[in-house]
Amino acid sequence: MTNPTPSNQPLPTPSIEALYSQEFPDTMSFDAISAKLDSMGSHPAIAQLRQKFCYQVAFVLTDGFTQCEQISLEMEEGSLLKLFYENIKKLDAVSTDSFFFEAFCSYLQKEYNKCKDNIYKLCHVQWKQDILKEDQVLDYLLVPFQNASDEIWNFIMDEVNSMQCEEGIPEFCKVLSLYYRSRDNDVIIEGLLAFMRKFPKYRAPNELLGYTYYNMAMWDNAIACFERVQ
Numbered sequence: 556m557t558n559p560t561p562s563n564q565p566l567p568t569p570s571i572e573a574l575y576s577q578e579f580p581d582t583m584s585f586d587a588i589s590a591k592l593d594s595m596g597s598h599p600a601i602a603q604l605r606q607k608f609c610y611q612v613a614f615v616l617t618d619g620f621t622q623c624e625q626i627s628l629e630m631e632e633g634s635l636l637k638l639f640y641e642n643i644k645k646l647d648a649v650s651t652d653s654f655f656f657e658a659f660c661s662y663l664q665k666e667y668n669k670c671k672d673n674i675y676k677l678c679h680v681q682w683k684q685d686i687l688k689e690d691q692v693l694d695y696l697l698v699p700f701q702n703a704s705d706e707i708w709n710f711i712m713d714e715v716n717s718m719q720c721e722e723g724i725p726e727f728c729k730v731l732s733l734y735y736r737s738r739d740n741d742v743i744i745e746g747l748l749a750f751m752r753k754f755p756k757y758r759a760p761n762e763l764l765g766y767t768y769y770n771m772a773m774w775d776n777a778i779a780c781f782e783r784v785q
Contacts, residue, residue: 579608589642609643612638636660654673679718689759692728693759733746740771765777
């Protein structure tokens with residue numbers, strides 16, 4: 556007889572995705588999801604479910620920080636930022652990505668020293684045994700902090716350069732900086748193509764190149780790039 560998964564062991568990602576979709580359908584508001592999570596405190600997967608929720612909120616806040624008129628980023632009662640902060644405080648610092656969430660929340664509140672402190676902990680405590688890879692750097696550092704000041708962006712670059720990385724990660728960070736900061740599409744295309752010739756295994760540059768072509772109404776080029784990502 557096969558032993559069930561111990562209650563103190565994390566569930567596989569597909570199981571968490573399925574459980575989250577079952578418990579929290581798309582029609583539920585963020586406030587309702589947060590309240591239900593609070594009622595599930597004894598559930599063996601509560602940390603993973605709350606972490607999944609925090610990722611969802613962080614994604615919305617990332618977009619909101621780009622378009623500030625669409626979302627409140629004040630730490631006031633009833634705001635999305637307040638809800639995010641309340642939920643990351645309930646995460647298990649050992650078994651979840653709490654350093655990332657603390658860094659991101661501090662960044663949104665413009666508490667930059669606290670943000671940098673948690674980025675440092677993310678890199679040198681949580682990831683101290685890791686070799687940084689494309690998805691890890693993209694999802695935790697480059698995309699969430701894409702609109703950060705030079706102070707935060709340069710700090711991230713320094714931390715990445717101080718760690719063990721797969722080949723091309725420092726160059727990947729530089730080309731992402733170009734993509735997010737340059738207003739010249741031709742310069743962006745030239746930079747992405749040069750990176751892709753040198754490091755053809757990276758996936759994200761194809762997608763970013765597709766978006767750039769799309770913004771220039773170069774539809775066939777954009778479609779070709781997006782097809783290479785799939």
